[in-house]
Amino acid sequence: MGSLSLDNFHARKRKAMVKLMKGKEIAVQLQTLLHENSEPVTEQQLAFQIYRSFSDTLSELSSCTTQIPAVEGGASASSSDDTRKKKMKKKRGVKDLRGCYKRRRTSDSWVTLSPSMEDNYAWRKYGQKSILNSDYPRSYFRCTHKQDGCKALKQVQRIRGDEIMYQTTYLIHHTCNETLRTRPLIVDSDPIDPNLISFQTSITLEQDQHCNHSSKKPLIVSSVKHEICVSEDASHEAKSTLEDPWNEITGLDTLGYKPVWTPYQDEVESASLDGLHMEVNQLCGIQNFHYFDDHMY
């Protein structure tokens, strides 16, 4: 039985939405500035405000998520086929599996809530487990391209809130470049859909030489856990410690697409905000959000 009120959940949800809307407004301002080629200091300030806004939101959602009422009742929803069970009952040869796997450390994971299990990666289910005090079993998925070395994992569990939602815990980033489908890159904010924003601040050093925007340096966004800082300098050192900021912030892999910028890419465009874009309405609907698993386990 969930001991926490749904009212509290909804209040926090509203609060988060307000903050996200603020972030959106600031993003629009930033876009305007970028188009007008204004002084970079202001751009940085705005960029920082955007990240701060999202960061605050995520903190809010983190505490909110931990309070999603746990569903009572322990029975899993397994619809079991008896005949099949009998067949499966056959004891398999006992193998010594000791040491064959380790229980996973829970750091470097993130969680999303979504009305669908869909993301844009190909997953293969490798297990399902009834979870204590949960109506629904938890499903375990690994990347279809495991044989290619991709160790991405996710766990999906249906939860019951005000609507049917799936909580997806991603444990390891994809190292493969495979997505199920590729959606078009959003190049700019869409005048038709103002909820669509895009950050086109990407100026690589190389590009920089080809244009006269010498004042525009690659924007570094380093993110270590909850701390997000923006810096102007694109040093190699910064690169090595970077995580995908958009993953960190949204858990969406930039709209759930193949990440434009991953820690695994050798040719990182100097940690610029290349291709950083999102649909704010997706977030405003709280269809997806994430938190670090510190709160979860």
Place this chain on the structure above:
DNA sequence: AAGATTTGACCTCG
């Protein structure tokens, strides 16, 4: 036939 899913067994960790 090959790949995906199901599910009981077995493992680790708290």
Place this chain on the structure above:
DNA sequence: CGAGGTCAAATCTT
């Protein structure tokens, strides 16, 4: 010791 994560044989789907 129990909960939860993973393995892998059996089964299903394409």
